[in-house]
Amino acid sequence: MTQRCSWVANYSDSELMQNYHDLEWGCPCHDEQRLFEMLCLEMFQSGLSWAIVLSKRENLRRAFFNFDIKSVASMTVDQVKELLANTSIIRHRGKIEAVINNARILQQWHRDGKNLDQYIWQTTQNQIIDQKISDYHLAPSKTVISEKLAKQFKSNGFKFVGPTVLQAYLQAVGIINAHELSCDFH
Helix, strand or coil: CCCCCHHHHCCCCCHHHHHHHHHCCCCCCCCHHHHHHHHHHHHHHCCCCHHHHHHHHHHHHHHCHHHCHHHHHCCCHHHHHHHHHCCCCCCCHHHHHHHHHHHHHHHHHHHCCCCHHHHHHHHHCCCCEECCECCHHHCCCCCHHHHHHHHHHHHCCCCCCCHHHHHHHHHHCCCEECCECCCCCC
């Protein structure tokens, strides 16, 4: 039997959550579009359960053009109004506008020869940080790294990227290994 992090046990009947844990969460990622998608999903998760975000993920992908940075960056005020009326997604104006704002910044970065992949991985000199935790409840909600990165992101104009969101993001994209020591995926 597969041993997973204890937080997954709360969703033992959820194939969606188990697949996310087993196939995505904590896997080192360098794909720019997926890095943007995960940042957006972590932003949407703020104040909600991850199960809600995962259950709406496909709808969010459709609403945000599969998180294509160029397409999201070109979204209009009318499209924001449409999203706020779309009951199949998380309808939070601040989060929706932050996704578009952040895509515009990334689009400018790309024109300037910069990218999200290099930006986030440089925070750990391209090394994975192993938190070596035995119980997920003991994992910090923010760290010196996520606090530093939040300040950097905000100074670049990003929105909805506080240290807690970025801590979860760094875990999700594999920069921080937060799998419990007993987890087969550690």
